[in-house]
Amino acid sequence: MASPETATDQTTEALQVLQRVFGYDSFRGTQQEIIDHVVSGGDALVLMPTGGGKSLCYQIPALVRSGVGVVVSPLIALMQDQVDALAALGVRAGFLNSTQSPQQRRETETAFLDGELDLLYLAPERLRLDSTLDLLARGEVGVFAIDEAHCVAQWGHDFRPDYLALSVLHERWPDVPRIALTATATPATRREIATRLQLTEARHFVADFDRPNIQYRIVPKNDPRKQLLQLLQTEHAGDSGIVYRLSRAEVERTAEFLTSHGITALPYHAGLDKEVRAEHQSRFLREDGLVMVATIAFGMGIDKPDVRFVAHLDLPKSIEGYYQETGRAGRDGLPSTAWMAYGLQDVVQQRKLIDHSEGDEAHRRTQSRHLDSMLALCETVRCRRAQLLDHFGQQAAGECGNCDTCLNPPESWDGTVAAQKLLSTVVRLDRERHQKFGAKQVVDILRGKKTQKVEQFRHDELSVFGVGADLSDTEWRGVIRQLLAQGLLAVEGDYGTLVLTGTSSEVLRREEPRPVWLRTEPKPTPAATAKARDTKRAPQEMPPEVEPVFQKLRAWRREVAREEGKAPFIIFHDSTLRQIATVQPSTLDELATVSGVGEGKLNRYGRGVIEALTAPDQ
Template sequence: MSTINTVQTSPQAVLHQVFGYHEFRGPQEAVIHALVAGEDALVLMPTGGGKSLCYQIPALVREGVAVVVSPLIALMQDQVNALREVGVRAGFLNSTLSSQEWWQTESALQRGELDLLYIAPERLIQPRTLELLHGLTIALFAIDEAHCVSQWGHDFRADYLKLDLLPREFPRVPRIALTATADLRTRDEIVERLQLHNARQFISGFDRPNIQYRIAQKNNPKIQLMRFLREEQAGNSGIVYCLSRNKVEQIAEWLCSEGFNALPYHAGLSASIRQQHQEKFLREDNIIMVATIAFGMGIDKPDVRFVAHLDLPKSIEAYYQETGRAGRDGETATTLLLYGLEDVIKLRQMMSQSEGSEEFKRNEQQRLNAMLGLCEITSCRRQSLLRYFGDHLVQPCGNCDNCLIPPQTWDGSEAVQMALSCVYRTGQRFGAGHVIDVLRGSNNEKVLQFDHHRLSTYGIGKHLSVDEWKSIFRQLVARGLLDVNSDGFGGLLLNEGCRPYLRGEERLLLRREAKSIANSPRRANLSQDIANEDQSLWQALRACRKRLAEEQGVPPYVIFHDSTLREMLEFRPLTLDQLRGITGVGESKLKRFGEEFLTVLREAEYQG
């Protein structure tokens, strides 16, 4: 049951008494007041910025039940559990419920016993559901992950297109659409398709300053990933993204053989296994989820310390959203992207062979080119990333690999001429691997079979290593100076853009690849940030949280976030009233868990 009579209580009181926070962040307060007043709203706020409170607090202030549309069936239970832990009456309707559970939820709705109802879009648009909702007092509709409405986006969901029925069916109920990922075009599409032309728009900055962005050439990805995990992320939870299901399985199995707690996640696994792995990741520490992009949208786990990509994302939107799953708690987090020429070729072939329209293919190609541009720049990556979303950072961030270890450039004009000439003389039929063999003077069977040892370009590039030539070809493809044949074999083709460089009429500065990935100056293991004399109390507080979480059947962060435990460690409250002043301790949690944590704190005080 709710901890207070929330209807007609001020948003500030709900924020403090229910959720345990003392002040709003960013535009939260303005969004909440607009929604409470009955206005529509479109909210763009970075992951971890507090989007959920923008509709959860109005849901408790306005009369009736708030209906939250979410595509994340697997996470609805955790979201509902988290609300119940703070005393909010919440439920969900989706395909995982039995007929008995469905009936119980409907009955609770009809009796006015729910404050928030989470529902999948395909369930909401069914006539039976609409009939049920018409019999209720609806406080508001919240459309989460609103970018799913965009047909140009990477998370398109067809059922979202039908949500334009809400203003027709419920014309006096305010609506709020929320997302962390939307460029200007996607933003316009959300407004158009959800009929939010009169909505107030609240656009927060996209910057996540606690995340360190790093992108490196893919040389030996397993060794690179192993160094990253062992040297920087020991004991941390994180996500490793791969492009294919087979690669997910292979990497997860390999990590387990190396002593890590790794789990695979992709659409080819059964629903029960996916749910089991997701729950384990959410509720336990030191778990690495190896996944395709099928995993993680809207994930609530706040203490993901790293996200690593072993393949190139298709777009900056995808990259931003996937890396945004790290560091939701505001603590230090690191992202690592390893990519190579083979990634560029594979994605371009996939796009050219797509069944989409020519316009769709062009847009996809533009998004990939923007992603490649982010990988190849020598300036601050965060400035480039934010610029893509129409946001601006005046000074370089100081927390990306290019800022921490500025890359070197070199005049690659002569090598570029060699590369382009060799592509031409080998017939524009072969991939980069074979062209590099010719340039370096290899006498392997394929080179001899095609008489390429007789070409004028044979052996002229011996002075550069295989990795250096791979970097050159990758940059040429990324800059659009070479095309990739869509026949499935990845043959390189000259185009008009390369002509001035082939003729030597223009110079070209290339990025010189670092010999290894830049090591972070900060380790992301939060326990290592705790002073030695505080370690025993820190571990005792975590142990208390874990025990309570297991008793409640919820992830530990649902009891209290790490930031709340750190504040307990700093201020050492010894009474319930003192504990009430700790961020994240609302009235419900104070009554249910307060004495448990105070016992730990008093014991430490007594021993001290």
């Protein structure tokens, strides 16, 4: 570890690099503490939400320490964009992966050996090759960064077996500091990461998981594609966003549906040709206002800062997956939406997937716990942000004022009698008729509907027939969904038949039954009111009178990006353009004071910005 005097010098140098290269006046949150620790030679395990500035935590140590920063990343398709983004800042970066020609690899290897790189990106599988390990041994490595470190977790949603071999870094280079980073990990996953990467002695840094600019909303599912279309047309017209679907078929159908209604949408899933996936990802990064409809195969490591919404039309398998996917919205800190449509069939489908999943019984129990936590988030009557933070072991500072349960608080009602009626119907079907049915038939019996199926099985003769006529079909489906979420009811088999659980009898007791509290189905939150009430926590929009200037700057950026073959945000983020539009600098010195305008970008794009600002309107 560095001496106190050396550490002070390194801290000063790190701040100078932040200001000169990246154009920011000061570090955020725990960034400086993390950087000081790694620059001084310490190992670190960093949990920081998407958009929290994780990359600076290894990029700055790589620029301050002697040697090259080696970044292990699973995101081969994004390495070129990462290198382009660093090049725009004046940072010397390269990558080695399977997309390169032999000549390109030789040139990058030579630059590494000659000390002409600041950062070198590698896919984890390359570290299984003796040739790569020999190359690193012949050069000077200043720091190892392991990005997306949750991929090492055995049952993580992005599990990558190659990550399990990364303990070789500690064995071969014990004196080189390592920093492992992820946006999503519970305390248990954090311990697993530390063990598998031999980071048990590393210092843990856990940043604030709160993303106050993201508005969390979960609505009852009722024709989800039409619900999504309404959201996009009323609140996110022309915005970039991601829509997650569970199956490839639904990805295709949803993308076609949006396209048929005038929204530019592309599909992304593992079943598409590799070149098509790459093209769609490239278009999403480089074009404004494009919607990507995808399975969870898409999104990890996407640095696009202006994703204004993330929508789920199917229930995620875990809060960790949900949090990471929603975190891809609003990386620039501007107001964004995390919206999900959720219904009874989602619960049935996820339970079925768990029952048929690979792995042993312990694995299925783990998956069930993940799903239970996700269901609890969907059905909560408290602040959703508080529930999310609780899951990651953090305490919320009161209600957030920027989620649907805060903006439109749901009411609770004593659903004990309704639960007893429903559970009794399941009991009678089983004991009196030795039958099991799904939700629709049970609801029809409760509502007293003489459907063909009800009459076929003579279910109108059951004593419970019609006892639930006081509730609508939708309300009964809500009761079933919430009983499933509370573990008072279960589904089994390929047809999702309803069965009792070990705790159902507690509700069915005649003497002192267990009370069952249910949430009412919320009314839709009007778009006009779906805004954060806490203005201190939510980023503010720029003054409306400078909107034309902002659009002029975006047009200039789009043209430069096209000429350079880069994603527009690599040149400047929207948040930086908004500041420039508000300040409207007339000299390079004034432009240099804007956050996000470092030395490299000032030299490269400064004059173009000033010319764009002073150009007459078309």
